Amino acid sequence: MLNLSPNGCSVWVTSSTELALTPTAVALGKFDGVHRGHQRVIKPISESSEMGREEHIHSTVVTFNPHPQEFFSGEPRTLLTPLDEKVQQLRLLGVEQLVLLPFDRELCSLTPLEFVEKILVQQLQATQISVGQDFRFGSRRSGTAYDLQIIAASYNIPVTITSLEIDTIQEESAQNQPIEMTRISTSLIRSILGEGDVERAQQLLGRPYSLHGTVIKGQQLGRTIGFPTANLQLPKDKFLPSNGVYAVRVFSEISGTNEQVEFLAPGVMNIGNRPTVNGENITVEVHLFDCSGDLYGRKLVVELAKFLRRETKFASLEALKSQIQLDCSAAKVFFG
Numbered sequence: 001m002l003n004l005s006p007n008g009c010s011v012w013v014t015s016s017t018e019l020a021l022t023p024t025a026v027a028l029g030k031f032d033g034v035h036r037g038h039q040r041v042i043k044p045i046s047e048s049s050e051m052g053r054e055e056h057i058h059s060t061v062v063t064f065n066p067h068p069q070e071f072f073s074g075e076p077r078t079l080l081t082p083l084d085e086k087v088q089q090l091r092l093l094g095v096e097q098l099v100l101l102p103f104d105r106e107l108c109s110l111t112p113l114e115f116v117e118k119i120l121v122q123q124l125q126a127t128q129i130s131v132g133q134d135f136r137f138g139s140r141r142s143g144t145a146y147d148l149q150i151i152a153a154s155y156n157i158p159v160t161i162t163s164l165e166i167d168t169i170q171e172e173s174a175q176n177q178p179i180e181m182t183r184i185s186t187s188l189i190r191s192i193l194g195e196g197d198v199e200r201a202q203q204l205l206g207r208p209y210s211l212h213g214t215v216i217k218g219q220q221l222g223r224t225i226g227f228p229t230a231n232l233q234l235p236k237d238k239f240l241p242s243n244g245v246y247a248v249r250v251f252s253e254i255s256g257t258n259e260q261v262e263f264l265a266p267g268v269m270n271i272g273n274r275p276t277v278n279g280e281n282i283t284v285e286v287h288l289f290d291c292s293g294d295l296y297g298r299k300l301v302v303e304l305a306k307f308l309r310r311e312t313k314f315a316s317l318e319a320l321k322s323q324i325q326l327d328c329s330a331a332k333v334f335f336g
Contacts (some may be wrong), residue, residue, distance in 0.1 A: 011091045012058075013083075015065060015100040017123035023126040024060040024097070026120060028148075029135060030186070031063050034204045037132065037165035037184040037242065044130040044160045046094035057127055058096045062119075064107075065100040065294035071108075076164075078239040080186060080193075085212055089316045095195075099124070107183035112143030116151045126152075130160040167204055171211045196307035208249075208303035210236065211284060215295040218285065228325050230283035232302065239281065243272035244265035247306040248265035250288055253299040261301050267329050269302060272311035288323070295331040306334050 001252060012022055025045040031038045045059045057065040070077040081089060090098055101119070103105060110118065115138050120126040129152055135145040143151075149159040182188065184204050192201045201209045213232035234240075248269045251261035267288040272279060285300055308327050314320040 002214055009064070010262075011087050011095060012097045013100070014097075015102055017099060017101070017119065020060070020124055021058040021097050021101050021255060023055065023057055023125040023127050024237070025057045025130075026126045026129045027061050027095075028122060028137070029061075029063060029132060030067065031081075032067065033063060033094070033189055033205060035080075035087060035184055035186065035188045035189060036167070039093060039206060040162045040165050041130050041132050042090070042095060043130060044091050044162070048128050060099055061090055061095050061098040061123065062099045062101060063123070066103055068103055071103045076237065079208075079237050079280065080189060080239050082235040082237050085210075085237070089312060098120040109139055112138035112147050113151055114138075115143070116155070117147065120152070120157070121155050126157055128158055130162065132162055133164050135161075138242040147289075162295065190239060190271045193239065193241035194311075196244055196246075198241060198246065198304040198307055201241075201304075208305065209241065209242075210304065211239075213284065213300060213302075215298050215300060216295065218283065227287045227328075229287045232286060232300060234284060240271055240284070241304065242307070243282070243311045245270050245308045245311070245327050246304050247308055247334050248286060249302040249303040249305055250286060250291075251303070252295075253301065264300075264304075265289050266331065267291075268308070268324070268331050269304070270311065287328070289328070306331070 012021055024050070025048040025169065027042045027045045029038065029041055030041075034042075042061060044060075048057060048059065066076045067079065076087070087098060109334045114182070120129065126269045129148065131148060133145055135148070137143045145159075145161045149161060152159045165184045167182050167184050169182065187203050189204050192324055197298065211232060211234055213234040215230045216233045218231035246269045247266070249266050252264050254260040254262055265288040267286055269284065269286045271282065271284050284302075306332055312323070314323060
């Protein structure tokens with residue numbers, strides 16, 4: 001079965017190279033997160049598609065489904081950007097097409113030369129390719145970015161090899177001297193989010209980390225203590241940051257589109273299993289400031305702005321209520 005859909009956006013999505021729009025300018029990689037390093041790899045192909053030519057070249061991101069790590073481990077892998085989010089980010093970068101290569105034994109068995117000939121030349125009709133410096137491909141990851149450059153040259157296809165994106169952490173001092181230089185990677189961002197450091201994650205992503213979900217009915221416990229919340233149902237493969245309470249900005253998708261959102265309100269969000277009421281499952285609940293109305297069924301985008309505290313078990317609902325009041329005050333101070 002083909003996973004083919006315009007996805008409600010202006011990005012064409014297909015898992016069949018036979019149905020891909022050709023010819024293409026291709027950016028190759030896993031691109032989970034579409035972080036600043038990924039954006040650097042994508043930039044050459046989005047610029048290429050804008051150049052005046054007689055024949056239109058479709059800017060195309062080529063990635064893998066499932067994630068290679070999931071294929072080799074046999075374990076489900078959560079993602080910084082599940083498919084819908086990835087498509088939205090690619091659209092903002094000017095990408096016209098996303099090709100999801102089925103990552104299976106057949107693809108894994110291709111040599112680097114076969115991968116270039118079969119996938120890039122014959123099927124995608126690539127006119128230009130962009131990869132990161134650390135890109136590996138082909139059977140047993142035997143091909144490097146420089147091997148790709150050499151093989152593609154025999155077909156007169158130029159390959160741009162982008163250097164790794166480095167982020168500098170600076171010391172807060174009068175000299176403001178850099179103290180650490182870090183390569184931006186998906187694994188680093190996952191680790192940072194696992195610690196709740198959403199401000200650092202935002203720096204590496206180039207945008208706030210966000211959760212996209214649909215409001216569903218919960219136990220409505222928040223109403224009983226004066227803090228009604230919107231329960232979010234997220235994609236099963238969405239990576240969640242550390243359990244705890246966050247200051248957030250909440251947006252609502254405009255009805256009938258997957259591309260446009262409107263700002264609703266700031267608020268606080270809790271991620272966790274609600275130990276005070278002996279909860280067992282992880283839930284995501286958002287309390288919006290100064291926002292009334294029925295949100296059930298609405299699709300929300302929640303931008304994580306600041307980590308406020310770890311999830312805690314309180315002795316009573318009254319103690320929990322007092323802490324939520326403090327959380328709200330802290331968030332309002334943060335937002336000014």
